[in-house]
Amino acid sequence: MEVLTIILWFLILLVPAVYLYFQKKYSYWKDRGVPYVEPKIPYGSMQTSMNVRDTFNIFYKYKSDFPFVGVYMITAPVVVATDLDFIKDVLIRDFNYFTDHGVYVNEADDPLSVHLFNLDGQKWRNLRVKLSPTFTSGRMKFMFPTVLEVSDRFNKTLDELLKTQKTHEVKDLLARFTTDVIGTCAFGIECNSLKDPNAEFRKYGRKHIEEPSHGALVNRLMNVFPRLCQMLHLTRTHHDVTKFFMGIVRETVDYREKNSIRRNDFMDLLIQLKNHATIDGDGEENVDSKVIRKLTFEELAAQAFVFFLGGFETSSSTLTFTLYELAKNQNIQDKCRAEVNRVLEKYNGVLTYEAMNEMQYVEQIVLGM
Numbered sequence: 327m328e329v330l331t332i333i334l335w336f337l338i339l340l341v342p343a344v345y346l347y348f349q350k351k352y353s354y355w356k357d358r359g360v361p362y363v364e365p366k367i368p369y370g371s372m373q374t375s376m377n378v379r380d381t382f383n384i385f386y387k388y389k390s391d392f393p394f395v396g397v398y399m400i401t402a403p404v405v406v407a408t409d410l411d412f413i414k415d416v417l418i419r420d421f422n423y424f425t426d427h428g429v430y431v432n433e434a435d436d437p438l439s440v441h442l443f444n445l446d447g448q449k450w451r452n453l454r455v456k457l458s459p460t461f462t463s464g465r466m467k468f469m470f471p472t473v474l475e476v477s478d479r480f481n482k483t484l485d486e487l488l489k490t491q492k493t494h495e496v497k498d499l500l501a502r503f504t505t506d507v508i509g510t511c512a513f514g515i516e517c518n519s520l521k522d523p524n525a526e527f528r529k530y531g532r533k534h535i536e537e538p539s540h541g542a543l544v545n546r547l548m549n550v551f552p553r554l555c556q557m558l559h560l561t562r563t564h565h566d567v568t569k570f571f572m573g574i575v576r577e578t579v580d581y582r583e584k585n586s587i588r589r590n591d592f593m594d595l596l597i598q599l600k601n602h603a604t605i606d607g608d609g610e611e612n613v614d615s616k617v618i619r620k621l622t623f624e625e626l627a628a629q630a631f632v633f634f635l636g637g638f639e640t641s642s643s644t645l646t647f648t649l650y651e652l653a654k655n656q657n658i659q660d661k662c663r664a665e666v667n668r669v670l671e672k673y674n675g676v677l678t679y680e681a682m683n684e685m686q687y688v689e690q691i692v693l694g695m
């Protein structure tokens with residue numbers, strides 16, 4: 327046979343084979359009698375043109391008496407929980423069974439991907455046990471004066487900008503604010519992004535969030551075919567982002583260790599976990615020694631990275647939405663302002679951690695975002 331004929335036959339057989347493969351994959355929810363979002367070849371229930379929020383909005387419209395909706399990510403069947411009690415079971419009662427995050431991790435090529443919010447199973451459990459002492463209200467309180475200090479700088483930056491510019495990209499401005507907050511609070515590093523919009527921390531943070539390393543489609547494929555993508559050495563983190571961040575963390579750790587600096591911040595805790603496996607005062611003898619081992623430097627850097635991302639991106643998005651809604655709803659804004667003034671008066675005009683906690687209405691607004 328000629329080569330051309332072979333290729334032709336190959337194609338003739340390939341098309342129906344691919345079709346049958348998808349048909350079989352896409353019968354998963356139907357076979358189980360679960361309400362599902364009709365999938366399309368090849369993306370399943372996802373639409374590449376749509377952001378995550380709009381996509382889930384569509385899924386949610388399929389909500390019924392059934393506790394969840396079945397969808398397909400490419401070919402993988404995925405449960406979208408729609409019932410409050412069911413969600414509670416997953417997140418609280420049975421959370422021990424739901425250790426996997428279903429997110430692509432590439433330990434060999436992408437050290438920064440190996441963090442708390444990506445890991446699965448036992449690896450996640452081990453890390454979670456180690457890091458939970460970090461997230462206590464005592465620590466939040468401890469960081470509060472630093473947040474205030476950066477807020478003051480934010481106020482000054484805003485004041486300058488108002489003199490020179492008519493319109494402002496609030497999201498970016500707030501991301502510069504939260505980048506500086508997380509830099510000082512968590513790492514004791516002065517990021518300077520308020521002063522300089524293109525400061526390195528802000529630059530690489532923006533790049534990681536806004537420019538997917540391999541485009542939206544490949545990013546999705548990574549979650550569905552992790553083994554294949556690991557074999558192809560695909561990474562979610564840009565190489566220059568990894569290089570910059572690893573370098574900064576290395577410098578900070580070395581400096582603190584050499585000069586025996588203790589700042590009682592997040593970096594401090596990570597350094598302790600690197601050197602002693604547990605955080606001071608935890609009573610090492612109580613902990614299963616097989617589970618607990620010291621963090622490697624790469625693991626330390628990955629936790630610092632996710633803390634940095636989580637610190638600037640989530641809070642600046644929330645602040646942006648909050649300000650947007652407040653701008654659109656004058657009556658709520660007035661009520662909000664009245665509460666702030668009332669509480670501040672009680673505390674002689676000084677914004678303390680306790681004062682902030684008394685601003686119940688403000689808190690409800692932020693939590694509602």
Ligand SMILES: *[C@@H]1O[C@H](CO)[C@@H](O)[C@H](O)[C@H]1NC(C)=O
Pocket residue numbers: 478481482485
């Ligand atoms: C923010 O800056 C303005 C203008 O410089 C100043 O009047 C105001 O008191 C500042 N606000 C706070 C809370 O520091």
